[in-house]
Every structure is written in structure tokens, then in C-alpha cells.
Amino acid sequence: MVTLNRIYTRTGDAGTTRLATGQSVSKADARVEAYGAVDETNACLGLARAHTEDAGEFDAILARVQNELFDLGADLATPAKPDEAAGSKLRILDSQVTRLEGEIDALNAELPPLASFVLPGGTPAAAALHLARTVCRRAEREAVRLAEAGEPVSAPAMRYLNRLSDLLFVAARYANDKGAAEVFWQSGATR
Numbered sequence: 001m002v003t004l005n006r007i008y009t010r011t012g013d014a015g016t017t018r019l020a021t022g023q024s025v026s027k028a029d030a031r032v033e034a035y036g037a038v039d040e041t042n043a044c045l046g047l048a049r050a051h052t053e054d055a056g057e058f059d060a061i062l063a064r065v066q067n068e069l070f071d072l073g074a075d076l077a078t079p080a081k082p083d084e085a086a087g088s089k090l091r092i093l094d095s096q097v098t099r100l101e102g103e104i105d106a107l108n109a110e111l112p113p114l115a116s117f118v119l120p121g122g123t124p125a126a127a128a129l130h131l132a133r134t135v136c137r138r139a140e141r142e143a144v145r146l147a148e149a150g151e152p153v154s155a156p157a158m159r160y161l162n163r164l165s166d167l168l169f170v171a172a173r174y175a176n177d178k179g180a181a182e183v184f185w186q187s188g189a190t191r
Contacts, residue, residue, distance in 0.1 A: 020078040030146045034153075035076040037139035041164075042069040044132035048175070051125035058174065061103055065164065068096060072157055076143065080152040092156045100163040107170045110178055117185040122176035129175055133168035136161060 011017075016024050017032060025032060045066050052059040074090040120130035140161040147153040176182045 020074060023079075030142065030149055031076060031079065031151060034139060034142035034146050035073045037135060037142050038069055038073045038076065038161075041132055041136045041139055042066055042073075044128060044135050045069070048125050048128035048132060048171075051123070051128065052175065055125075055175075058107075058171070061167075062171070065100075065167070068092070068160075072160060075154060075157050076146075080154060091154055092160045094156050094159070097156060097159045097163050100160070100167050104163070104167050104170050107167075107174045111170070111173050112179045115184075116187075118173065119183040119185055120172070121183045122172075122181045125175035126172045126181070129168050129172035133165050133172060136165040136168055140165060 012027065015027050017027050018024055019031065045062055049059060049062050049066070052062060071090055072092050075092050078089050080089070080091075120134075121127050140158070143153050143158055143161055147158070173179050173182060
């Protein structure tokens with residue numbers, strides 16, 4: 001359990017922060033951008049959950065994902081070392097990715113097939129889930145950028161972000177009265 005007795009420390013006033021390893025980095029560091037976007041995704045899910053509290057298992061999925069996003073943030077904030085012992089750090093696991101895939105399939109099975117692109121919107125929960133999806137895609141791009149710069153990013157973390165954006169898309173459709181309240185793109189309709 002984490003205990004936070006003091007909220008402000010003034011240590012970041014000069015534009016730096018510390019990774020979980022204790023290493024000081026710029027608040028604009030690519031790693032901070034990546035886990036910051038994960039944090040934003042989590043905040044968007046909190047907004048969505050304000051509209052899904054009576055949705056039983058659906059809300060439970062979103063609640064679990066919120067907790068896993070903290071795990072993902074810890075994973076990204078702790079650069080892996082080559083000699084890191086398996087299980088010594090909090091890391092996203094392939095089993096978490098597999099669970100997302102199962103949930104995507106289960107939710108999608110209750111939806112009608114798509115015949116057009118979906119506009120973000122509909123119910124308040126769906127709109128918030130679409131926002132979470134787009135922020136998650138940004139988190140994924142930031143993680144890719146970090147990896148392409150030669151920084152360690154775990155493969156399961158990358159897969160998790162990719163699957164999570166898919167889950168959030170399907171969840172938004174589900175939150176739109178299982179597809180009945182979706183708003184579809186009308187190609188060229190305003191020409």
C-alpha cells in the first residue's frame with residue numbers, strides 16, 4: 001500500500017520528476033509522456049464509470065482496467081534492466097492481454113456488425129469511453145516512440161495498450177445501448 005501524507009514536495013518546481021527507480025528526468029521526458037498518457041486514459045475511464053455504476057459486470061471490467069492502468073504506469077515508470085529478475089518489478093503480463101481479448105470478444109458478440117464508421121458520442125458513458133480510447137491510442141504512440149528511441153518498454157505493456165484501445169472501442173459501442181444509440185459517419189453528407 002502506498003501512503004501519501006504530503007501532496008506537494010516542491011521537488012518538481014524546476015521541471016523534473018523522478019522515475020520509480022529514483023532517476024531524475026525532465027517532466028517532458030518520453031517515458032513521462034507515456035505513463036502520463038496512461039494516467040489520462042485512467043481519468044477518462046473514471047469519467048465513463050460515473051455513468052456505468054449500475055452496469056454490473058461491464059462496470060467491473062472498467063474498474064479492473066483502471067487498476068491495471070496503475071500497474072501499467074508503474075511498468076512504464078520503471079525501465080527494465082537487462083539483469084532484472086522475473087517478477088521482481090510490477091509488470092503487465094500476457095495473461096492480462098489475453099483477458100482483454102476475451103472481454104472484447106464477449107462484448108462484441110452482443111453488438112450488431114458495423115456497416116459504417118462510428119462517430120464518438122451517443123450516451124455519456126459511450127462518449128467518455130471514446131475519449132478514453134483516443135487517449136489510450138496516444139499512450140500507445142508515446143510508448144512506441146519511447147521504444148523506438150531505444151528505451152526499454154515491455155512487449156506485454158505494448159500489447160496491453162493496443163488491446164485496451166480495442167476494448168474501449170467495443171465498450172463504447174456496448175455503452176451505446178449495445179449499438180442501438182450509435183451515431184454513424186455519413187460520408188460526404190455536408191458537401
